Amino acid sequence: MTEPTPAIADIDALRHRHAEASERPTRIHVDLDALSHNLRALRAHAGVPVMGIVKANAYGHGLVPVALHLQAQGAEYMGVAFLEEGIALRQAGVQVPILVMGGIFGPQVALFIVHNLDITVSSLDKLRQVERAAEALGRKATIHLKIDTGMERIGVHSYHAGAFIEAAVASPWCVVKGVYSHLACADDPASPMTALQLERFLDACAHFDRIGAPMPLRHLANSGGVLHFPETHLDMVRPGIALYGVLPDPASQPTVDLEPALSLVSQVVYFKVVEAGHPVSYGATWTPQCDTRVVTIPIGYGDGYPRSLSSRGEVLIRGYRHPIVGRICMDQFMVDLGPQGTAYNEDDVVLIGRQGDAEIRCEAVAQAAGTIPYEILVGLNDRIPREYRGADTAQT
Numbered sequence: 001m002t003e004p005t006p007a008i009a010d011i012d013a014l015r016h017r018h019a020e021a022s023e024r025p026t027r028i029h030v031d032l033d034a035l036s037h038n039l040r041a042l043r044a045h046a047g048v049p050v051m052g053i054v055k056a057n058a059y060g061h062g063l064v065p066v067a068l069h070l071q072a073q074g075a076e077y078m079g080v081a082f083l084e085e086g087i088a089l090r091q092a093g094v095q096v097p098i099l100v101m102g103g104i105f106g107p108q109v110a111l112f113i114v115h116n117l118d119i120t121v122s123s124l125d126k127l128r129q130v131e132r133a134a135e136a137l138g139r140k141a142t143i144h145l146k147i148d149t150g151m152e153r154i155g156v157h158s159y160h161a162g163a164f165i166e167a168a169v170a171s172p173w174c175v176v177k178g179v180y181s182h183l184a185c186a187d188d189p190a191s192p193m194t195a196l197q198l199e200r201f202l203d204a205c206a207h208f209d210r211i212g213a214p215m216p217l218r219h220l221a222n223s224g225g226v227l228h229f230p231e232t233h234l235d236m237v238r239p240g241i242a243l244y245g246v247l248p249d250p251a252s253q254p255t256v257d258l259e260p261a262l263s264l265v266s267q268v269v270y271f272k273v274v275e276a277g278h279p280v281s282y283g284a285t286w287t288p289q290c291d292t293r294v295v296t297i298p299i300g301y302g303d304g305y306p307r308s309l310s311s312r313g314e315v316l317i318r319g320y321r322h323p324i325v326g327r328i329c330m331d332q333f334m335v336d337l338g339p340q341g342t343a344y345n346e347d348d349v350v351l352i353g354r355q356g357d358a359e360i361r362c363e364a365v366a367q368a369a370g371t372i373p374y375e376i377l378v379g380l381n382d383r384i385p386r387e388y389r390g391a392d393t394a395q396t
C-alpha cells in the first residue's frame, strides 16, 4: 500500500499524528490478557500473594503499563530493582506496596521514605543509615531484611542473622515488614542448592520466634522457586520472568501453563536478488552459492536485537521460517528467502511470537544468541514502540 502524497492542508494533521503514535513498522506487542493469565496461574499454583517483579522496564514489556495492569488484576505487591523505578511507579499511580530489592545508598534513603517505598536493608550499617534518615524526617521506614543464604550478592549471611534481626526489631524508626533471601539455582529443578538455601533461610527466620517478635512476611521464591520448589513459597512469591510467560530455564519442564506476553514484529522494507558469490552485510561473512532472494528488515542491535544472531537467528515471513544472513547492523538486517521464496515490501515479519502455525519463542532466540531469555527481553529498548492489547486496552 502506498499512501498518496499529502496536500498542504493535510500536513498539520499528519504532523499531529506522528507526534501521537510512532509509525515505525517495528513494534513490541504486549498481550495484557497473557499477563493476567500468568498472574492467575502462578497465584493458583503458589496459593500465596504475588509480588510482581517489574524491574528493568518490566523485563522489556514497559514498566508503567505492566505495573498498572498487574495492580488492576490484583497483584498484591510490586518489586523493582532501583529507587528510580519505584518512584516512577508511585508517580504513575501504583498504590500497592513496592519493594525496591537492590542495595541502597545513604543519600537515597529519604526519598524511599517520602515515596512510601519498602526498603531492602542488607546490613547493620544500612539499618543505621535508614534509622538516621527516618528520624530526621520524623517518619518511620518500612523495611525488608535481606538474608544471604548462598547467593553472596547482598544481605547478611544467614549464620550472622541473629544480631541483625534483633537490631532491626528493636529499632524505633523501622517497621520490619518482610524478611527475604534470593535463590541462586532455582531454575534447575535438580539442584540441591535450593533446599540448602531454604534451610538456612528458615533458620534465620527462627530468630524472630526466639526473641518473641512477630514474624514478618517471609519471601524467597523467584520464578524458578515458584515453578519447581513449592516448599519455598512461604508467605509470598516473587516471580519475574514467569509472569511474562517465559521459563527461567528453557530446558526445564513447565509446571504451570504460561503464555508468552511479548511479541516482536517488523515489516519487510526492501526486496532484492543477490547473485551467487556476492557477500551480504558488514565483514562479508555470508555469501550465497546461487542467486537468491534477500529481504531487509528495519531493526538491529541499536534496538537491542542481539548482533550475536548474525547468520544464526531466524524470522517468520508468510508463515515460513527464514534465516538471518550476514551480520546484523545497528538498524537493519538481511534475511535469505531462498531462490524461490516470496515476500513483498511491507510483509509482516515476526522476530519473537507466532505467525500462523509457526512460532519463534524468546527461549529459542536466546539459545541462538548464546544467552538467556532474560537478556533478550530486557535488551529490547525504548527505540521500539510498545503496543498493549487485550483487557481494557489503553494504548501507551
Ligand SMILES: *Cc1c(COP(=O)(O)O)cnc(C)c1O
Residues within 6 Å of the ligand: 053, 055, 101, 182, 221, 222, 223, 224, 238, 239, 240, 241, 242, 248
Ligand atoms: C529479579 C528478581 C526476582 C525475579 O526473578 P525471576 O527469575 O525473573 O523470577 C526475584 N527476586 C529478586 C531479589 C530479584 O532480584
